[in-house]
Amino acid sequence: MPLSDKEISKIFLDQSEDFILFFNEQMEIEYLSDAFEFTLDFKKENLLGKKLNEVWVNFPSLPLMKPEQKMVIPITSAVSKQKFLIEFKFRIITDLEEYPDRIFCAIGRDVTDRELALKKFKDIAFKEKELNQMKSRFVSMASHEFKTPIATIVSSINIMELLLQKEFNEEIKSRLYNHIEKITNQTSRLTDILGDVLLLEKTIQLGGGLIGQKISILKFITQLVNAMNDENFGRRHIRLFAPDKDQFILSDPTLLTHVFRNLIQNALNYSPGSVDPEVHLIYRGSFVEVMVKDYGIGIPKEDRKNIFGSFYRGSNVGNIKGTGLGLNIVWELVKKLNGEIWFESKVGLGSEFHVSLPSK
Known part of the structure; x- marks a missing residue:
């Protein structure tokens, strides 16, 4: 006996590698192809009759499903929790005798590799x-x-x-x-x-290929501050506040020298005629924090979001010389050292730059 059209259609739908589903105007699932079980680990019998956007929250509401429209929807596997990106194409079916109301069809295919490659390309293009x-x-x-x-x-x-x-x-x-x-x-x-x-x-x-060295941070900061005080020939004196006990960190001494020398030199440059700048060394559990404080011109609010940008200088620096690259380089170096940098500032009262580095 030859197969009926209905049987042939069912075989075709079940064997298809595409993700095929039918749902009604209440967005209740009427049919799912086997691809949902084989690829996404969902049991079809557990999903039939359930609302589509409750099963997969990223599915759009019905008014957004335009005929022949394509939409990439993220779906997470029920078992492995792997994230798939499925591109669905929506259609409206109106000529079914058994269903007087409209039935909606969504046909999808796995485009995860394509979308990830596209994202990578966009990231490269942006950079x-x-x-x-x-x-x-x-x-x-x-x-x-x-x-x-x-x-x-x-x-x-x-x-x-x-x-x-x-x-x-x-x-x-x-x-x-x-x-x-x-x-x-x-x-x-x-x-x-x-x-x-x-x-x-x-x-x-x-890049990320730094090889750290064991550094005595108290000794390191003390020597740097003393050296810069000697270079200033007594004109300005950098005051150091630090614990008596030393602590070791794993870092790069050359990059550290540039980071703190730049911050201290900025503190000197941007506080002419004010109280001498300060360097504070603080131990915070598994982190070491160095704070450079000055009592100078401060940073205006409108400049703060750009202060670590390249070639950017504050609007109130006047005739104080600088390239606009110093803090951008410091920010890049601190990132390379797996640290964090932030600042607090008030115009006319001074600034505090904090650098936190892992000690373990």
């Missing part, structure tokens, strides 16, 4: 776009920042050449020394900019 934007900002900043010091160097050299052709008296010597100092300062500024750019590039290239 590339972000990198290109950063490069553009650097070119813009560099063209502006390099122009002024180079022009100063050239004009100072020209003046020196003219002065050298005349008789050397005390006034000429004084003017020569003045221009030599300008050249020294501006070339130092160029060196700082280039150094920050190179360090930022090196930081990006480091």
Whole structure:
């Protein structure tokens, strides 16, 4: 006896690798293909008659299911808890004799690999776009920042050449020394900019392959503060507050030096004429916290969300020199060291920068 059309349809539906389901206008499930059991581990008999968006909460409500519309819906396996991304296409069936009301059909297929590959591609494209934007900002900043010091160097050299052709008296010597100092300062500024750019590039290239060294944090911070006090020739004194007991951490001394030297130098730069900056070493369980505090100009509220961005400088820095890269590099380095950095600040009262590092 030949198979009936109904039997053939059932065999076709049951053997299909697609996820096929029928549901009524109350969104109650009328039929499920075997793919729901074989791939997603759901027992069909447990789902029949239940509301579709109660079984899978990510399913849209009925008004959102447009005919021939495709929609990717996440479904988690009932047993393995593996997450699948199923692309469903919706259809409305109105010509069934046994069902006077409308029946809705959803036909889906597993697009998990496709969607994950697409997400990865989008992430790469976003990072590339972000990198290109950063490069553009650097070119813009560099063209502006390099122009002024180079022009100063050239004009100072020209003046020196003219002065050298005349008789050397005390006034000429004084003017020569003045221009030599300008050249020294501006070339130092160029060196700082280039150094920050190179360090930022090196930081990006480091990836996650750091090999930590055992560091005595109290000894490390004490030596760094003493060295910076010596470099200041007594003009400003950095005050250190630390426990008597030392503690060891596993970290990179070169990166740590740059992080804390930059924060301390900022505290000196942005608190001219104020109370001397402070460095506090605090032990917090399995973490070591270093807080750098100054009593300077503070950070305006509108600048705080961008303070760790590249080439960003606060709106109230005035003539205080800087490249806008320092805190961005510090933020990147702290991340490489598996640490956290945050700050608190009040305009006119000063800022506190906190760095927390794992000690175990």
